[in-house]
Amino acid sequence: MRQEIRLVLAGDSGVGKSTLVTSLIKEIFVDDVQPVVPEITLPLDVSPEGVLTKIVDTCAAGDFHERFETELRRANVIALVYSVMDTDSFERIPSYWLPYIRSLGINVPVILVGNKVDLRSNDLANEELEEEIAPVMSDFKEVETCIECSAKQLLNVSEVFFYAQKAVLYPTAPLYDSRLHVLKPACVDALHTIFQLCDTDKDGVLSDVELNEFQRLCFKAPLQLEELEGIRALVSDGTSGLDGDPALRDGALTLAGFLYLHTLFIQRGRLETTWTVLWTFGYGMDLTLTNAYVYPHFVIPPGCAAELSPNGYQFLTEVFKAHDKDHDGALSATELAALFATAPGKNHPWGANFPASTETDEAGAVTLQGWLAQWSMTTLLEHRTTLAYLAYLGYPLFANPFSNTSLPGSGTVSPHGANMGMYTSASPTSYAWMDGTAVSTRPRQDERLTPATTALKLVRPRKAADRKKSGADRCNVFLALVLGAPGSGKTALLCSLLGKPFQTKYTPTNKLFRAVNAVEEGGAEQYLVLQEYGSHQEAEALRSPSKLANVSAIVYVYDSSDTNSFSYITNLRQQFPHLSTLPSLFVATKADLDLVQQRHEVQPDVYCRKLGLRIPHLGAGPLNVSVRQHQVAGLYSLLLSIAANPRGAVPQHSSSLSYARMRWKMAAYVFLALFGATGTAWAVLRIFFSRGPSLASLASAKAGSWFAPLWGGAARSEL
Structure with missing residues (x-):
């Protein structure tokens, strides 16, 4: 928003520039004014947008010429003043003044001001004035408007400066072609x-x-x-x-x-x-669209994430229903094109992966559940994209009042x-x-827009230890990475999440593929996002721990019918040790085929036990599934449960396990040593005191003392 307007008055000598400024300030006509009035500043309340306005009077003659050009270059708007009674002063507007301003490389709005209308003997009809001005406007697009006034009679004096302000605040050039109309x-x-x-x-x-x-x-x-x-x-x-x-x-x-x-x-x-x-x-x-409107301020603290708020879900649901013209509960390709007609490029932001990444009906149209799931995934992974497209689709305009003056x-x-x-x-x-x-009221330009952050909310950190510390909402959208050897069945698991039919023909995944759907867990629906990297992207993506910030769990997939499949994921875990910090689930696919021994130093079940996994309703794992036979054994609900409550699903480092075992052994050794030493001491004392005659006197002196039971029944009988 512009903070200041600098208005410069120019024109031939004697046309009334200084008199106009004086009449505006004093609100009376002053017959004798100085040749150049000093710069004045108008109060904020007389500007259409409350912008500071400075008025600069000029003279182009003699010693003033250098300063005159300097002021022209500093101007935000120029008022070219001529006398309606001096034909030459008007003709010099298109023949001298406007070309001269252009020659200085100045590109600001210009208004034409015809002064001294009080000297005109008869009124000039609007049509005649238009005919007089039209050729100038046609040749010089920088001219915004023309207004006639009288500094002597205070006629339209304030309007001159008002329209000069408007020429800056509401310019014509971006909106309208003055030559073609x-x-x-x-x-x-x-x-x-x-x-x-x-x-x-x-x-x-x-x-x-x-x-x-x-x-x-x-x-x-x-x-x-x-x-x-x-x-x-x-x-x-x-x-x-x-x-x-x-x-x-x-x-x-x-x-x-x-x-x-x-x-x-x-x-x-x-x-x-x-x-x-x-x-x-x-x-x-x-x-x-301004950046402030498309990308409103929304900060995600470290360890937290963004999700759609109830307002966001409601708005996207209304958008869906408005464009579902045939009321079949799904958006076809034609309906989607109409929906995104107000977005840049008139297209959605998801590229070729959509709508394959979410739930569709049999005809490939996106269902309401699939629509909301897709936006849930986008908000978690790229919240700025969601904010931008909410703006493109009309949020938050239809929920916020605006005012005007x-x-x-x-x-x-x-x-x-x-x-x-x-x-x-x-x-x-x-x-x-x-x-x-x-x-009644018009807001300033910078007060008109309300940030669109009410459509998003912050959710609690992904780490279980931090969730009680955060004041944000609980997570409702979880991201799980699906890792495994090519051909192990990763893509089939993603498609199964979407309810899509099993594909018998194997097609390698060469680029990032995501799938998202609502999954019921604990009596409530939450969104699960499964992400599979392309074969050439996996190593690069896993190399940086920061890229796993929003990951809630990892699914390690191996083909139970392929002897070499399991070794791929163990090698992957060795290559990227930071993967062990995330909740993990091992899944054995193709359970409908013959089970084979894995070429690995230990078999998968032993490997999972050595990691210390204790997953509820599963144990250490692995989980056996068959997508072909639609037997996924509650895989997606199980994933949601360990993502929401990772206790028992985070692998223990081998060093941690060894250290724990060592501590138990040391504790056992210490206990046995103390027990043995106590028993030995007791036996020695018993033998020692039973042989000596001084036992009786000692016992009689200390009878009933706290160590008396050490003597045993025989000693007491001797006393």
Whole structure:
């Protein structure tokens, strides 16, 4: 958001530049003013957006020339002043001043100010003024508008500076081609996207309800019935006889009508209306979505992760239902294309893996469960992608009110169209869309957007030891890596999670493949993501422990019918020792085939026991499954349980096991040594005291003492 506007007044000597500034400040006409008025600063409350405005008076003659060029280069907007009574001063605008400004390499908005209208003997009709200005506007696109005023009579003086501010805050150049009198392609694209988002029932038109919602979003004010009728009449009258798509269909506004309205706003000098709409929907001055809107601030603390919140799930469910035009509970390829029409490239973010990565119906259309599962996986792995696409799909606009302020109405001539009645003034009966007067407050541009973080939430760390320390929610989405030798059946396990049929033909996995689905565990549904690396990616991906930050468990898969399959995963564990820090499950696939001895120093069951695995309802493992025969033995529920509660599923290092055994042995040795020493001492004392005559005297002196039982019954009888 711009913090300051620097307005520079230029033009021939004697046209009234200094007098204009003086009349603005003093609000009275001063006949004798200094040649160049010092720089002044306008209060923030007189700017349309509360932006600091500095006004610089200039003189191009003599000693002032060098400073004059410096000020022109510093300007954000230039007001070229001429006298309506001096034809030469007007003709020098296109013949000298505008070419001169261009020669300096200055590219800022310019407004033309015709001063001294009080000296004109008769009023100039709007049509005559348009004819006079139109050639200049056609040749010099930097000219935003033209306004006539009188510094002596204080006529339109404040409007001069108001429209200069507007030329910076609401520029024409990004939106409108002044030569062709049409919206520029980037503006059309942005407004088209906004139209699609506002068309919530996806019928290709904006109904009265949708128009009212649009009005509420952008201007925080409803449209009255007569205002809706006024929109329809305006569009119908303005587009009748024009070629192209109809502006209305059954009384509802089409895209063509929506674009026509915005063209009309610009041609009537109401650029703030179109800019307010664009800003509301996250667009910046370059007509692209701003980074702050697409990627709102959302920090994930170390050890935590992001998941969709209930708000996020609800919004994505509504988007799904709105685009399920045939109401079959699934999105076809055509429906998906329509859904992502407002996204960059008009496509989803998942590439060729989608929809193969989630649940679909028999025809390959994405079910609601598959849709939500896909976004759950995306949020866990790439939360910025989720935030961006939520913005592209319309979140959070349709849940947050926006406000708007009215602008003072002023007479002006706009160059952006022909025969449109350019000279306009605010009317208390005109509707908010057309002139902004029916609304109460307009937010600053940097106050319009609410971060989209309400669609996401933080979840507790993946490490069980840290979960009690975190104030975040419990995890609902878990990621498990599936590792194993080529041909061991990893892809079959992923496809089985999605309920897809078993493929008898083996196809090697050459790139990353993920599958996600909802799995019931403990009476609640959670999302399980299985990830398989391509054969050429596995080593590179496993080399960095940081890439395993979101991994909740590892599935080690081997082919129980292949003698060499198990050694692959043991070698993998040796090559990447950090894998042992994660909960692990060993799975023996192809249980429907003959079991063979693995060429390994120990067999898989012994290996798992040596790792100290104690998985509930399984023991050490491995788990035997057969995808071909649909016998997965509760694999996915078991995975969720160890991911959520990894106790007993984290392998013990061999060194840790050896150390534990050594400690038990040492404790046993110490116990035996102490027990033996105590027994020996007792026997020696018993023998020693039983032989000596002094025992009686000693016993009598200490009878009943705490060590008396050591003497035994015989000693006491002797006493």
